[in-house]
Amino acid sequence: MGKIICCGLGPGDPDLMSVRAAREVRRARHVAFFRKKGHPGQARRIVEGMLGENVREYPMEYPVTTEIAFNSREYTRLLDGFYEEWAERLARLARNDDVVVLCEGDPYFYGSFMHLHARLQGRAEIEVIAGIPGMAGCWNSVGRPIALGDDVMTVLMGTLPEDELGRRMRNSDVLVIMKTGRNLEKIRRALASAGRLDEAWLIERGTMPGERVTRLVDAGETDCPYFAIVLVYGQGQRTKAAE
The missing domain is CATH 3.30.950.10 (Tetrapyrrole methylase, C-terminal domain)
Incomplete structure (x- = not known):
């Protein structure tokens, strides 16, 4: 059995990542991260050069853009489906191995991972590593x-x-x-x-x-x-x- 480890990466400079987060990133075999379609993703940029040679990467691409009002029903429906899909995928992966989820700043402070965190309760063991807020x-x-x-x-x-x-x-x-x-x-x-x-x-x-x-x-x-x-x-x- 594995677990889901959310690593707070800090404000953006890789040197400001905690030793604990850096250790988990370097030894990870499965790494998931949020990003906008067509972009590499800020979290992924922070860990550039740190991932192992055989790591499997899972880009979680947001389904909406700023063109949709954030308080619209369509916005809520699309994001709910997105987070539910990825909660299920991450929980399934964690049945066999640890999965590291990258999060800018501190995960508990407006972190996107918290939408997954709520949906993963009872489905997988979760560990959250603190990061310096942006x-x-x-x-x-x-x-x-x-x-x-x-x-x-x-x-x-x-x-x-x-x-x-x-x-x-x-x-x-x-x-x-x-x-x-x-x-x-x-x-x-x-x-x-x-x-x-x-x-x-x-x-x-x-x-x-x-x-x-x-x-x-x-x-x-x-x-x-x-x-x-x-x-x-x-x-x-x-x-x-x-x-």
Whole structure:
């Protein structure tokens, strides 16, 4: 009997992968990873040169694109079928041998593997190896402490409505805004309405080849790559008791 081992690969730089994850990747005989059709996949890129000579690879290609609204019934139906199919395939493989599933960042933090994780309960033994979240790699690229003292951090999705983004931006010290891409202009407007635009940084492809770090006010583009994040740093507020 084998098991399914999900390896958190960290933010993108292979040197930031844990020793434990690297060990499992190097000795794996079956490796599965998510990717968009027509692309090699970011997770697969991270482990380039690490896989064994006789490893069997299983690209899990998403069935939908951004052309379909994420909250549509068709989107949900297609993804449900996709995750169910791969949960069954991975469980079947794990009956005879270990299967390593690659996951960028940390699997438990917005990781795509969690959709499989829920469906694999009772079907296979599962092990999840922690990874450095992508946002941690990005704020290290800026070279400043993201939070100090009693700063409160909020993680937001750029897909949220603009008024909700603005409201949440006004009520937190530290902001991490994910899923930027085509939502960059909406994020920019929300930050401006919250009075936070001048504090924001845009990090594209953090820790990866082609990394770009710039203040958001200096970024002229109306959108950005999939692997991009907007950060607003805290000011290190002190509690009244400490004062």
